[in-house]
Amino acid sequence: xxxxxxxxxxxxxxxxxxxxxxxxxxxxxxxxxxxxxxxxxxxxxxxxxxxxxxxxxxxxxxxxxxxxxxxxxxxxxxxxxxxxxxxxxxxxxxxxxxxxxxxxxxxxxxxxxxx
Amino acid sequence: xxxxxxxxxxxxxxxxxxxxxxxxxxxxxxxxxxxxxxxxxxxxxxxxxxxxxxxxxxxxxxxxxxxxxxxxxxxxxxxxxxxxxxxxxxxxxxxxxxxxxxxxxxxxxxxxx
Numbered sequence: 001x002x003x004x005x006x007x008x009x010x011x012x013x014x015x016x017x018x019x020x021x022x023x024x025x026x027x028x029x030x031x032x033x034x035x036x037x038x039x040x041x042x043x044x045x046x047x048x049x050x051x052x053x054x055x056x057x058x059x060x061x062x063x064x065x066x067x068x069x070x071x072x073x074x075x076x077x078x079x080x081x082x083x084x085x086x087x088x089x090x091x092x093x094x095x096x097x098x099x100x101x102x103x104x105x106x107x108x109x110x111x112x113x114x115x
Numbered sequence: 116x117x118x119x120x121x122x123x124x125x126x127x128x129x130x131x132x133x134x135x136x137x138x139x140x141x142x143x144x145x146x147x148x149x150x151x152x153x154x155x156x157x158x159x160x161x162x163x164x165x166x167x168x169x170x171x172x173x174x175x176x177x178x179x180x181x182x183x184x185x186x187x188x189x190x191x192x193x194x195x196x197x198x199x200x201x202x203x204x205x206x207x208x209x210x211x212x213x214x215x216x217x218x219x220x221x222x223x224x225x226x227x228x
Contacts, residue, residue, distance in 0.1 A: 043119070043219055044159075104161070
């Protein structure tokens with residue numbers, strides 16, 4: 001089955017640090033990848049849609065200068081949380097799909113804790 | 116306002132019995148619905164989906180029912196097994212879009228031996 005790898009699984013760092021999270025589709029090519037965020041006891045909320053070779057599409061309320069997304073190849077998308085602060089602490093998870101008509105496959109997520 | 120709602124945060128069922136997880140949605144434009152299962156410290160795993168042109172889809176022990184007039188879908192697991200214990204997320208999308216998923220908050224299912 002389709003496998004999506006996300007790295008790192010957990011990050012603890014000081015306020016002001018920038019953190020990069022990688023999302024890879026291991027056995028299929030993904031024109032589109034998605035980045036979600038989940039706060040405790042809340043649903044997964046879509047942050048942005050990452051399109052290979054073009055700019056990401058951000059959801060309303062998500063700062064594109066704060067959450068930099070790069071989709072440089074058909075198997076890799078990265079999310080960089082720039083100058084992270086404690087309020088950015090959350091669970092970040094990516095997903096990918098071979099095409100829009102197939103289910104999304106998710107990575108295992110990254111638990112980000114900003115001190 | 117939440118477009119996809121799972122009103123039961125938790126459900127406990129005896130092994131061998133049927134588990135019924137419910138999901139309601141508000142946007143009648145959704146045309147594709149999915150159920151995902153999530154274990155702790157893992158990402159959601161796709162379970163089963165249904166297109167709005169159908170009212171039922173079955174895959175082994177899992178069946179999803181869609182009632183468009185009521186804007187309601189349900190996931191039936193029968194018979195339930197202890198390994199089914201997980202958080203189940205309902206999700207909806209517009210297939211004409213890029214496939215953006217709108218998720219419910221999830222229901223934690225506990226299947227007791």
